[in-house]
Amino acid sequence: MTQNSLKERLAAKEILLMDGAMGSELMKHPEYTGNHPSELNITYPGIVTMVHKSYVDAGAELVITNTFDVNPRKYENYAKIISAAVKNARDSGAMYVGLDIGPIGELLHPMGLLTVSDAFSCFKALALEGVKNAVDFFMVETVTDENEAREALRAIREVSDLPVILSGAFNKRGGLFVTGCKPEGLAKIADEFGADAVGANCSYGPDLMLPLIESFASATSLPIVAKPNAGLPDMSSGKAVYNVGASEFAGYMEKLVEAGASVIGGCCGTTAEHIAAIRR
Numbered sequence: 001m002t003q004n005s006l007k008e009r010l011a012a013k014e015i016l017l018m019d020g021a022m023g024s025e026l027m028k029h030p031e032y033t034g035n036h037p038s039e040l041n042i043t044y045p046g047i048v049t050m051v052h053k054s055y056v057d058a059g060a061e062l063v064i065t066n067t068f069d070v071n072p073r074k075y076e077n078y079a080k081i082i083s084a085a086v087k088n089a090r091d092s093g094a095m096y097v098g099l100d101i102g103p104i105g106e107l108l109h110p111m112g113l114l115t116v117s118d119a120f121s122c123f124k125a126l127a128l129e130g131v132k133n134a135v136d137f138f139m140v141e142t143v144t145d146e147n148e149a150r151e152a153l154r155a156i157r158e159v160s161d162l163p164v165i166l167s168g169a170f171n172k173r174g175g176l177f178v179t180g181c182k183p184e185g186l187a188k189i190a191d192e193f194g195a196d197a198v199g200a201n202c203s204y205g206p207d208l209m210l211p212l213i214e215s216f217a218s219a220t221s222l223p224i225v226a227k228p229n230a231g232l233p234d235m236s237s238g239k240a241v242y243n244v245g246a247s248e249f250a251g252y253m254e255k256l257v258e259a260g261a262s263v264i265g266g267c268c269g270t271t272a273e274h275i276a277a278i279r280r
């Protein structure tokens, strides 16, 4: 029942608030030391749930699992990590929990050695775990190669009708990081292979994301997702510092909504304060 209503709400282009960053928030906790973010789902589930809950308390209806780099090629125990991650997200009380699927982390042939069928099987294994753990939707995010996105959508659609949100990471020239594919190209794949929303995450701050959202809006009738970073990272201290504050961020997000985005949230460097400011 929940998934139907999410599908309908997406299709109606209702404004849906997503969560903010997971990775940059986890790094603020000393318990993080020596643990890989995905493994924290098992070693320190309470911390992961606490970050999810901070977003739910701030008004986010959709949260995505702490599984950005989890796949069977990287983790032998990927299924165990996913079920822990879904439970951690559920424990936050979120209305909708999505399985977060990031890039496989290997370049597709001919740029790299990963074949299209390897990519498909990898995504299918993830999709099956999502179904098994009863997620409400899938989020294929930080896409850097549209061919990988296509395989992810094909694999998910083979096993599930749940909503899929597809989101790319774009460079400053407005192309996907690996292939340079423009929003129009990613939107075409989203339309053809059954995504329920398409757009951009990470990349840069909400100010620079405006032209991307405008391109998506003119290329597709699908709902558009915008999940920018809290600005460009300042690396001068040796670690990433994000400088766009909560109210400034929310101001830019309003412009992205005017440009056509309806599924909104934050990526790297955003906190519960950013999400609460958007909600206000």
Ligand SMILES: [Zn+2]
Binding pocket: 201, 202, 203, 229, 267, 268
């Ligand atoms: Zn990010």
